Amino acid sequence: MSTSSNKSTENTTAEDTVELDLSDVIPRVGQPVGGGQLWDPCSTSDIRRWVMAMDYPNPIHWDEEFARASRYGGIVAPQSIAIALDYGHGAAPACVGRIPGSHLIFGGEEWWFYGTPVRPxxxxxxxxxxxxxxxxxxxxxxxxxxxxxDTTHRNQHGALVARERSTSIRYLAEEANKRGMYENQLGEKKQWTEAELDEVGRLRTEWLMSNRLGVSPHYDEVKVGDTLPRRVIGPHSIASFTTEYRAFLFNIWGTFEWVTPQGVDDPWVYQDPGWTEGFGFDEEGAKIDPRLRDGLYVGPSRGHIDQDKAGKVGMARAYGYGATMGGWCTDYVAYWAGNDGLVRHIKSDYRLPSFEGDVTYFDAEVIDKQDQSEWGVPLVQIKLQLTNQDGGVLVKSIAEVELPL
Structure with missing residues (x-):
């Protein structure tokens, strides 16, 4: 925590007198919070919908015949599924306290995984x-x-599946809109030639075939300086953003209930974070008409698929989801690690959104090997970077991966 007053007063110029009202944020630091809890268990359709949205065609997550022949004996979810089985893209405990006129984007995620797979x-x-x-x-x-x-994910047996630390970026939408940083920096939406799209398709297929059988490299075989096969996703579009949004299960009508941790007087459940005008939900009305809390029609997510609404929160045009980028990173490293590998830890810092019309490229290399680790197993450390077609950096990640000996 970096301020002791109820308002931010760290202004860089005399003309800049904009302040964030943190009076409802400060008292809640360190407190357990509530949120949404899905009613239903994870299904094979949920898993298939998720990997489809992530453009992650690993057959162990969607192909019944392939999965039955694997050591799992059937379809198993990717490690990234935890974010899809949570409420609010995992950002609920990082969006606590009312800040009038505010909006939110993702700043990063850190994940720890404990080797408990999620199955239908x-x-x-x-x-x-x-x-x-x-x-x-x-x-x-x-x-x-x-x-x-922070969010801790356990399954119905109490087994620890994953822990997440999510970082949100909350700001005054009017101020971001006035500054227009992305509007000033972005050019016209990229128009891809047929030859360019063919090259994107070639790279996508090449990556897909790089480890379709899920063969894990052995720890001793991997060397510092090894590079991972390049991956590509895109071009991103309104259709792809919508597909991603609908794979987060809490967005489906009636899929969750509000839950409250015991012993907390004000656990921040079912409360308005202060969304800027035109971006809030109608929680009472949604009890009759659930579209009134459907984020693609109302609410804070509508700017992802609506250029006009994106402009009102400083984003210039339709853009992707931070939680999606986190899923991409975990999936990418897990695909290289194979069916006998495990992403133990991954920390991703988000630098730039994936805008409509952009393509995202994945490049990674092995930067260290740890023969002994806090997990009690040897780990390979990987540095991953996501960029767009102009070289803009979207994400920087560091991952620790367990491989078979």
């Missing part, structure tokens, strides 16, 4: 806590709140 019929249960925050000046929106929250 499993149900994930979440425990959430608001960890901390800091305020910084940004060119994007002036005074900006970086807020972190």
């Amino acid at each position: 019929g499993d149900k994930l249960l979440q425990e959430r806590r608001f960890h901390d925050y800091k305020v910084a000046q940004t060119n994007f929106a002036g005074p900006t709140l970086f807020q972190r929250g």
